[in-house]
Amino acid sequence: MKKTRLFLLLYIVITMTLVNLQTGLAFNKTQIPLHIEIGLFYEGTAKSTVHLKSINGFEIGKFSGDHFDTILNLYEPKEIILRKDSYYIGTGGSFLEYTGPISNGMTNINLQGPYHVQISNGFNNRQDAEHLIDSLSFMEDKAYLVYENGWKVFTGLYTDPEEAGIKAAEIQSISGETTKIITPSLTRVQVLDLFGKPIFMFDSNEDIYFRGFQDKANNTIVNIDGKNYRGAVTAKRMSNSDMSIVNKLLLEEYLYGVVPREMPASWSIEALKAQAVVARGYAVSNINRWRSVGFDLCNTTRSQVYGGYDDEHPNSNRAVSDTASRVLTHNGKLVNAFYHANSGGHTENSENVWSQPIPYILGVYDEFSLNAPNSTWTEVLTKNEVRDMLEKNNVFVGEVNNIKVTSVSENGRVLELTIYGTSGTEVLIKENSRRIFGLRSTWFTVDGAENPTNDLHDIMVKNTTNNVNKIELHNKSIISANGVTKISNPSNIKIYNGKNYRSTETISSKPADTFVFRGKGFGHGLGMSQHGARKMAEEGYNYIEILSHYYTGVKVE
Known part of the structure; x- marks a missing residue:
């Protein structure tokens, strides 16, 4: 009996030790500052x-x-x-x-x-x-x-x-x-x-x-x-410059001015709460990022957009207050909660966008971001526009002959985009592929010079003056007895004119000197999709469930 009890005690001790090793230490909330300094002009x-x-x-x-x-x-x-x-x-x-x-x-x-x-x-x-x-x-x-x-x-x-x-x-x-x-x-x-x-x-x-x-x-x-701004303001002169104007205020009051600028205050409260938690975590994780020029964070997208007191809204203020001091943690450590506008249907692993793998930033299937603004998009650039954009970024390949996606991640985003020119070849890696061309995400394909598109489908329509107009079906929707349906495959559309059915006409309408980029999503695709969070909230998910969907192995503390 004593041996059995001793064995049971040892089993409990070992089990608890393994659990502690797996869950890590509790998050130390002293990492969350009371005040924060925001650069307004700098x-x-x-x-x-x-x-x-x-x-x-x-x-x-x-x-x-x-x-x-x-x-x-x-x-x-x-x-x-x-x-x-x-x-x-x-x-x-x-x-x-x-x-x-x-x-x-x-x-x-x-x-x-x-x-x-x-x-x-x-x-x-x-x-x-x-x-x-x-x-x-x-x-x-x-x-x-x-x-x-x-x-x-x-x-x-x-x-x-x-x-x-x-x-x-x-x-x-x-x-x-x-x-x-x-x-x-x-x-x-x-x-x-x-x-x-x-x-x-x-x-x-x-x-x-x-x-x-x-x-x-x-x-x-x-x-x-x-x-108008809450808190206090100072003017700091840095290295023979004009004055940097800095707003120092309570962290929670700073978030009052951030959340409605990063997410519309009219959205569901649970989505706003999720935004408040990730914005708080981002602020704390990146504190002192701008300290060399006299403050902690700036007021633009280079940190988080901050609009001050004038941009506050009761809904977003409530979301901040209801989640006061709460942040995301992973194994007891603060999460740097990246977020973006729309994933396009799947988020991405951190190493496929930047360089370092982050255990809580893993790609997840995200049906909640579908059929939302910028879930799909198209950009058309001429060869001259492509060349100008490349040269502005010190990439010189001469006349651009072709562009090809030559490597993608397991989640579909571009890892390598190869530019073929008369003076050489250049490979754009990861985020550079969208940054240089001003694209909405790295999840895209390219219809280039050597692979012209053949899926631009048009309906030939006669108007009251018997003139023929073409309507491109790509990204359009159809209204039927079943409601509004987005066209996903233009080649499978039949038009009924009251007597018989006709197929849409397939044409190659991409001019020879252009490149058509067809993409999904808006932003880097890491962490929370804001439009996805909105949809989840509308479907009844709470903010903790929203965050748990987009970040792997995290806790709200």
């Missing part, structure tokens, strides 16, 4: 000037971990200008950076410059700096607060050192305070009212943020160049 879209509005004024401060520490309240004005420390011309809230020649003694009253005068030394606290400003109220050029390695007091937007030097001597003579000329900075940001008068300045390396005071719903909303 690189080619970086700003020299940006307008901020808030209906209740601004809190200016710094983040200590996830806590916002206010360093300055700005109740008035409720609209301000942030701009880099440079030369500007303009009035009435409209300022343009001036990049023309600067000569000594320029007297254009609309020209403002990046030279300033510092009055006194630095201060340990804001109150002492403000006390000095109060004592200098007699000055024509009003003094203002600056946060650069502590608190300072500056005055002026002078155009050259000589003008700043004259002002510095004048201020020192009248006030008795020491003064110093401040030269232009590659990291300084000016804060002005709409009349162009300085209110505040800061060094962008100090990570100073602006946020609106809370409204009645406890939201902190900032309007940035006419568009």
Whole structure:
């Protein structure tokens, strides 16, 4: 009996150990950050000037971990200008950076410059700096607060050192305070009212943020160049550039602005919940991807499309809130949940699109994506268009003679597309085959010069004037007593004219100098098909079932 019990105990221990090895460790939710930073304007879209509005004024401060520490309240004005420390011309809230020649003694009253005068030394606290400003109220050029390695007091937007030097001597003579000329900075940001008068300045390396005071719903909303965003905003100057404008906000509030931009908010709630979970997982998996330029993710398809507060919708907000903090995991590790618009009927293995196999991104049959937008498509390109597209991508084969799909994956997508030209042959691998030609997916065939199509079927139709028109049947539908049916095989269509049946006419209507690409799906085909998720939700599947269909061996945690 004791031996039996010992054997049973050993069996349970071994079984539990194997289960633990198979399921992996539990997901550590500390990987999910509370806040995230999103680049709104950066690189080619970086700003020299940006307008901020808030209906209740601004809190200016710094983040200590996830806590916002206010360093300055700005109740008035409720609209301000942030701009880099440079030369500007303009009035009435409209300022343009001036990049023309600067000569000594320029007297254009609309020209403002990046030279300033510092009055006194630095201060340990804001109150002492403000006390000095109060004592200098007699000055024509009003003094203002600056946060650069502590608190300072500056005055002026002078155009050259000589003008700043004259002002510095004048201020020192009248006030008795020491003064110093401040030269232009590659990291300084000016804060002005709409009349162009300085209110505040800061060094962008100090990570100073602006946020609106809370409204009645406890939201902190900032309007940035006419568009509203939750959370806080900062301007960061990177390597002699204009300002990168960055929105820092709660991760869940960021998703409020992502989900309705990635999936229509009118779709079924379970599809929206699935979108919320994968968008959250993508954000967390790719956090810090853009850190080298000052933020975590951007607001375009290069990360996820983010539209801010104005694009939020009650349906998608509910989907985010109902799935709060939930992500997909595989063996206890966070899933980088790739998704796309339409699989075309079958998703793909990760290694057949990119390079590395990912255990939870495996191709699955996806009938839910059929008969949806872009489940099938056709693109026609001329030989000249093909050549131009290739050369724009540094592929030179001369005149293009033919294009052939020379290798496909087990799921049907193109692995190799061979271009035959008068000057050589080029093989486009995987995603390059669709990227270069602007195709909707890599699941396609090509009717080339040496394999012209013979399946373009046309109906010859006489109109009221006895003129004959041709109607191509490919991708068309037929209305009958049984409903609407999409034509899948044009060669098997019979037309009844009331007396007898006639077959459709088969013609080779592809011009000799064109290539016809016939494809399925839209996007890379990895992970969740959004149109498939919509169909599944409409058929009664919940978001966990939707995600389990598209990702292999995953859990929602």
